[in-house]
Amino acid sequence: MTKPPTRIQKRNRAAILTAGLDVFSQFGFRGSTLDQIATAAGLSKPNLLYYFPSKDAIYTALLERLLETWLAPLHQMDEDGDPVAEIVGYARRKLDMSRDYPRESRLFANEIVQGAPHIASHLSGELRVLVEEKAAIIKGWSRAGQIADVDPHHLIFSIWALTQHYADFDVQVRAVLDTDDPFAGAGPFLDHVMRSILRP
Amino acid sequence: MTKPPTRIQKRNRAAILTAGLDVFSQFGFRGSTLDQIATAAGLSKPNLLYYFPSKDAIYTALLERLLETWLAPLHQMDEDGDPVAEIVGYARRKLDMSRDYPRESRLFANEIVQGAPHIASHLSGELRVLVEEKAAIIKGWSRAGQIADVDPHHLIFSIWALTQHYADFDVQVRAVLDTDDPFAGAGPFLDHVMRSILRP
DNA sequence: TCTTTGTTTGACCAACTGGTCAAATCAACG
DNA sequence: CGTTGATTTGACCAGTTGGTCAAACAAAGA
Numbered sequence: 001m002t003k004p005p006t007r008i009q010k011r012n013r014a015a016i017l018t019a020g021l022d023v024f025s026q027f028g029f030r031g032s033t034l035d036q037i038a039t040a041a042g043l044s045k046p047n048l049l050y051y052f053p054s055k056d057a058i059y060t061a062l063l064e065r066l067l068e069t070w071l072a073p074l075h076q077m078d079e080d081g082d083p084v085a086e087i088v089g090y091a092r093r094k095l096d097m098s099r100d101y102p103r104e105s106r107l108f109a110n111e112i113v114q115g116a117p118h119i120a121s122h123l124s125g126e127l128r129v130l131v132e133e134k135a136a137i138i139k140g141w142s143r144a145g146q147i148a149d150v151d152p153h154h155l156i157f158s159i160w161a162l163t164q165h166y167a168d169f170d171v172q173v174r175a176v177l178d179t180d181d182p183f184a185g186a187g188p189f190l191d192h193v194m195r196s197i198l199r200p
Numbered sequence: 201m202t203k204p205p206t207r208i209q210k211r212n213r214a215a216i217l218t219a220g221l222d223v224f225s226q227f228g229f230r231g232s233t234l235d236q237i238a239t240a241a242g243l244s245k246p247n248l249l250y251y252f253p254s255k256d257a258i259y260t261a262l263l264e265r266l267l268e269t270w271l272a273p274l275h276q277m278d279e280d281g282d283p284v285a286e287i288v289g290y291a292r293r294k295l296d297m298s299r300d301y302p303r304e305s306r307l308f309a310n311e312i313v314q315g316a317p318h319i320a321s322h323l324s325g326e327l328r329v330l331v332e333e334k335a336a337i338i339k340g341w342s343r344a345g346q347i348a349d350v351d352p353h354h355l356i357f358s359i360w361a362l363t364q365h366y367a368d369f370d371v372q373v374r375a376v377l378d379t380d381d382p383f384a385g386a387g388p389f390l391d392h393v394m395r396s397i398l399r400p
Numbered sequence: 401t402c403t404t405t406g407t408t409t410g411a412c413c414a415a416c417t418g419g420t421c422a423a424a425t426c427a428a429c430g
Numbered sequence: 431c432g433t434t435g436a437t438t439t440g441a442c443c444a445g446t447t448g449g450t451c452a453a454a455c456a457a458a459g460a
Contacts, residue, residue: 008407008457026314030231034448046450047408055448106313109368113309114226116371123375131376148396153377154389158362160369165361168309171316175323176331177353189354196348196396208427208437234418246420247438255418407456417446426437 012051015041017065020058025107028114029059056118063111063119066104071127073097074156077134083141088194091159095190098167099183105167131156147198155197162190212251215241217265220258225307228314229259256318263311263319266304271327273297274356277334283341288394291359295390298367299383305367331356347398355397362390 005013019040023032034055038048052058073093077086098105116123131153138152166173166186173182205213219240223232234255238248252258273293277286298305316323331353338352366373366386373382 006406006457012407028228028231028310028314031228031314033446035446044409045448046410049449050407053449109309109313110228112369112372113306113313114228114231116375120371120375123372127372128376128378148392150392151385151389154385157365157373157386158389158393161361161365162358165357165365169312169360171320172312172323172327173357175316175320176328176357178328185351185354186357189351189358192348192350193358193393193397196399197393199396206427206436212437233416235416244439245418246440249419250437253419401460403458403460405457405459407454409452409454411451411453413448413450415447415449418444420443421441422439423441424437424439427435429434430432 009051012041012043012047016043016048016051016058017062020062021103021107024059024062025103025110028110029055029118060118062107064122066108067119067122067126069101069104070097070108071130074130074134077137079137079140083138083146084195084198087138087147087155087159087198088191091163091190091194092187094159094163095166095183095186098163098165102167102170105164109164109168145200148200150197158197159194162193209251212241212243212247216243216248216251216258217262220262221303221307224259224262225303225310228310229255229318260318262307264322266308267319267322267326269301269304270297270308271330274330274334277337279337279340283338283346284395284398287338287347287355287359287398288391291363291390291394292387294359294363295366295383295386298363298365302367302370305364309364309368345400348400350397358397359394362393 016037019037020032022040023036026032027036032055034045034048037055037058038045041048052061073090076093077090081089111118135152135156138147138150138155141147142149142152166182170182177185179185216237219237220232222240223236226232227236232255234245234248237255237258238245241248252261273290276293277290281289311318335352335356338347338350338355341347342349342352366382370382377385379385
């Protein structure tokens with residue numbers, strides 16, 4: 001019964017989401033204003049509210065769309081692959097995401113740091129289930145002696161922490177490093193870390 | 201010429217800073233209101249502004265006080281100690297801080313994620329100098345063959361990332377872990393990680 | 401062309417924001 | 431006790447906020 005979106009609807013909805021990502025990832029939910037987002041999207045505020053019913057709606061639309069993208073790299077981890085290659089590969093993909101989608105990472109970080117008021121249910125739902133599944137696989141590899149006996153949950157946390165840090169704390173990293181590309185060094189380092197940890 | 205603070209001044213200033221820590225660490229600077237802080241401190245808004253001239257003043261007072269505490273563990277790293285013990289010890293102290301001062305960690309995280317508008321100068325000042333100093337020490341240990349040849353800057357980043365993650369992403373960690381004390385597993389894991397990385 | 405539907409806007413609103421100020425109240429000291 | 435200085439407050443203000451609405455404007459099919 002819902003009509004297909006018109007060409008203009010597609011364009012404007014996309015523009016709003018992009019603008020929202022820009023603004024929300026920089027200032028957080030409460031720190032962002034509809035005017036900022038509207039201006040960034042090239043629309044007037046009432047016009048923006050013609051496409052999304054509220055500020056909250058833009059924000060949650062962004063978060064839910066993001067969650068899929070965010071979990072994709074972990075989904076790819078394959079039980080039947082080579083354990084070290086699978087885990088190192090996951091870490092690598094996650095680092096690539098920090099490089100290529102820093103705004104998404106910061107949006108997520110803002111939400112979580114402030115207690116995840118908008119996506120708490122997703123965390124203890126989809127995310128938890130996915131992590132549980134992959135943790136079991138990793139545990140299996142440990143037991144089979146294919147990798148060292150590390151706590152799989154904390155292993156996953158460590159990958160999140162080590163990779164997202166470069167997007168979320170970008171200012172700090174750059175202030176300290178004075179390189180124009182922190183990821184040049186981060187890649188090899190992350191590789192060394194993961195292989196060292198996993199060596200049986 | 202400045203008069204010594206009265207008993208009431210001491211009490212109220214402290215209450216305001218505590219309340220500010222609570223509120224700012226949860227909602228960020230722009231997401232927090234003076235009314236929230238005043239209520240949390242048990243004062244009226246005008247009364248709060250009698251002790252601090254502005255919202256900004258409370259926030260920066262907090263941040264600057266925090267910065268010392270924050271860098272203390274790294275300051276302690278001793279060139280003449282045992283390399284592995286020194287680095288593992290630093291990581292340990294940093295993890296303890298995430299456990300004991302999660303609000304401080306989140307306050308800092310909020311500020312950095314949003315581009316560090318209030319402490320950018322401190323990052324490229326004090327912080328950078330301190331990191332440079334300690335990185336040189338670590339580099340020395342590497343060259344002497346006492347630890348593996350790892351990039352000292354990224355080593356320090358990894359310690360920040362791995363420890364602060366447990367404070368900053370607390371909600372997520374708990375949602376996934378379902379343990380009442382994530383730090384119980386985090387400690388041994390962190391120990392394993394650091395020793396593995398550093399083994400020459 | 402006309403009409404219908406989709407799109408855009410200016411004017412507006414109530415609630416909230418950081419901040420001010422004069423007046424009231426309190427604490428302490430002689 | 432009375433006086434002085436520190437403390438607290440209610441009333442207030444101008445600017446900003448998320449959101450509404452009727453009216454104006456475009457698009458597109460009949």
